[in-house]
Amino acid sequence: MVENPDTDYADGTDDDGNAVLYKARAGGDFSYQGDDPSEYESAFKQLNKKGSQDLEPVMKLIKWVENASDEEFARDLDQYVDVESLAAYVATQNLLLNFDDMAGPGKNYLLRYDLDTKKFTVLGWDYNLTFSGDATAGPDDSTGMGGGMPGGGEGGDGQQPSGAPEG
Secondary structure, eight states, X not given: OOSOOOHHHHHHXXXXXXXXXXXXXXXXXXXXXXXXXXXXXXXXXXXXXXXXXXXXXXXHHHHHHHHOOHHHHHHHHHHXXXXXXXXXXXXXXXXXXXXXXXXXXXXXXXXXXXXXXXXXXXXXXXXXXXXXXXXTOOTTOOOOSSTTOTTTXXXXXXXXXXXXXXX
């Protein structure tokens, strides 16, 4: 939870030596940029197996997500992602009120691609903003730092919550 993911970390998550770990970058987004892997360097960093693997699995996943209809997404998600791990990741982030998960400003998640199953597993890291989110916020709601409330801790009326210290 506190380790900065690097090559050693990636190798440590790979029990059978047959997986590639990709770290989402804070400045990147999860959008299809075309078939040129260099276009994804601002969105993902490959942590291991450089030279023998590349960003192609991530590119295929993103392209499929963007192009799949709602029906195709629901029907075929399990062909691309270990749905159980995704559900566990999302539930954990929600329970911890982690403001900085895959949808947060730091994009603090990892995609582990299993070369045998050809599926992704989602892993979390960097939980420094745990308990700073809002359990009632939806995917289209705007949130900010500080208690998960917009405006860095201010209530909807612009006032500090009762009992909050001055300043």
